[in-house]
Amino acid sequence: MIHALTDFFPSKTVSFYMARSFLINTFAFLFGLVLILQTLDLLSESGRILAFPGNGDAQVWTYVSLRAPQIIATFLPFSVLLGTIVTFSTMNQNSEIIALKASGLSAHQVLAPLMIAGLGVAIISFSFNDRVVARASSTLAAWKKVEYGPLPIDRGDRSNVWVRNGSHLIHAQQIKGRGDAAILGGVTVYERDGAVLKSLVRAKAGRREGNGWRVQGAERFDVATGKLTPLGDVIVGQGVRPDQFTLANVDAESMSFGALSEAIDDLKTAGRPTKALEGSLWHKLSGPLSAVLMPLLAAVFGIARSGKLFVRAVMGMGLGFLYFVADNFALAMGNLGAYPPFLAAWAPFLLFAMIGEAVLLKSEE
Structure with missing residues (x-):
């Protein structure tokens, strides 16, 4: 069974090459996005930070250390999408996709190394969100409440x-x-x-x-x-x-998965509504898993045999961005109570996974 599973992937060398290219492109895009967006955010917020008497460069860097994790968590899925598109575009330009398919590999086999690498990115993303982003968001929210004064000590109270x-x-x-x-x-x-x-x-x-x-x-x-x-x-x-x-005041963004789940149980015991928080809880899982979905959406146009590489790359990018629009819309509907919590968090993921799989199978025919 293990031998059959390994046969599904390209050779070890090719799989490692594709995964490495994908990860390098992904994190290069992430670094660039974070650098640009953090700079723009700092330009708009630095005046408020320095307005408090006694604040200086140390407080500005403190703000950066608290805000950067939020930007990373938000734009990591976008970086995965862009990294996948660039990886497939480069391989198409070098005729590497044609060579892989000429050797008898299916589109799913070509895509497999990137899906596994995307799963690794999703696990890292979930751990980062749970351990770093939640704490940074909580501390930053408390700091903003005191107008960037002395940073409150968070003792969990x-x-x-x-x-x-x-x-x-x-x-x-x-x-x-x-x-x-x-x-x-x-x-x-x-x-x-x-x-x-x-x-x-x-x-x-x-x-x-x-x-x-x-x-x-x-x-x-x-x-x-x-x-x-x-x-x-x-x-x-x-x-x-x-x-x-x-x-x-239960802020889902400022709480880890376990803490939010515990708060939801307490609210249910008290007879208070929890639908919006349940949707946010499920989204803490479906959000990072979008890193697995992005290679599939980009591959819809990246592995196709037809020409017009630039047009196909733009279409793949558009399909990926459409997913993020649908994801935010479904989550907003869940917060309003129009969608059930599970549907609000998972419907866009499952819908676009089926779309990507259907188009990929169609292209193979």
């Missing part, structure tokens, strides 16, 4: 969370822990009568007790009289659940 309790608003500067073990820090309760603010209750800390939250050392400030009254330990936020604090 949530900060600056607002929760509505009837007509009242509750603000917590920091939340540690989950469930009934959650601890609130820097609690402010805005007590309102309709839309009119009546008083503020401030406390340093609070924890879950019964159906509410016991805050310690609380003080009430009456807006009308300006009087400050010590309250001691009191119960606030009756009926406010812990998940309303800990899961108030």
